[in-house]
Amino acid sequence: MLYIHFPFCKQKCIYCNFYSIASLQLKEAYWDALCKEMDMKKYYLPNNQIDTLYFGGGTPSLCTISELEKIINHLQISYPLNEGYEFTMECNPEQLTKAYLSDLKSLGINRLSIGVQSFNDEILKLLRRCHSGAQAVVAVENAAAAGFDNLSLDLIYDIAFRTAEMWRADLCQALSLPIGHLSCYSLTVEENTTLARKQAQGVLYQLDEAETERDYAILEEMTIQAGFEQYEISNFAKNGCISRHNSAYWNRKPYLGLGAAAHSFNGNSRKWNVADVRRYISGINAGQPDEETENLSLVNQYDEYVLLRLRTKWGVNLSEVADSFGEKYRNHLLTGLKTVNSAYYTLQNDILTLTYTGRLFADAIAMELMAMA
């Protein structure tokens, strides 16, 4: 798995805490550093074959086709792509013209993750997105017409002042489009965002628990009706369009992340590049990547496994827990489970999964089962 981070955006959305900057000034120097980092880290993954490739951001679709071509050509020198690899690029609707989409297809990109967030112009304006709802619809239709048959949309729910009817309208629009994948995230108020400042000033309020549960229930109901399967708490797919890249994260497969703020994982340790474009470029140019590493203890690895797998349809496999971490951890998990309401989970054939109600409390349930908590 290979992830490449494109840390540039036209402007900052009010809720965003991904690492990105609203300036394209350092783009050229950044592409050069990325290519150098590809060469430096080509031995990081135990088996250098790439099964999934993901361009995320920031806004990768701010790249020109020649910039993308340069990066893809360079990465193919050091990272052989497996037959049938999944190649996702995150895009914003306003950049998806017919010509751009056709060029993306020619570059071998076979999955687009389109950041729509809402089709309601009032909400888009509030979130400080750069596109309208109508532009988002046209972008998805153009992408399908260009031959992309694996399209994903991102939506945000839980937004202040959005009524249940407005949320239904957004979902109805999304589900009527030619998509096979939908990611829906609750609007989390992250520190140091404009959203957090607006809330602190009382300009925007946060939805209460009952409203969040209402939106979540609507989401479940409408995705099921549309034939989507919820394979992770925030992710829904149909027609085999499960994200192979994200599923590999949740299943703790090794991955290499390149670019500012990108994270990597090799099974035993995790490392991450500095979240600063200038420092990233100068570290790479000096031959000393500005990065930090954390070695993961057995407890850390077990906790990560529980936290990630509990969110998925694959669930926590108790035999796998015993085999990978030891019988002690399996017992710890079973003891923790006694404190969890039995309506929140099912345990069948050694596989622990959450029920619909349990999914609403996934993080709290994971805390009961983790070893460090």
Ligand code: SF4
């Ligand atoms: S476009 Fe995406 S990465 Fe950029 S500011 Fe908005 S949410 Fe963040």
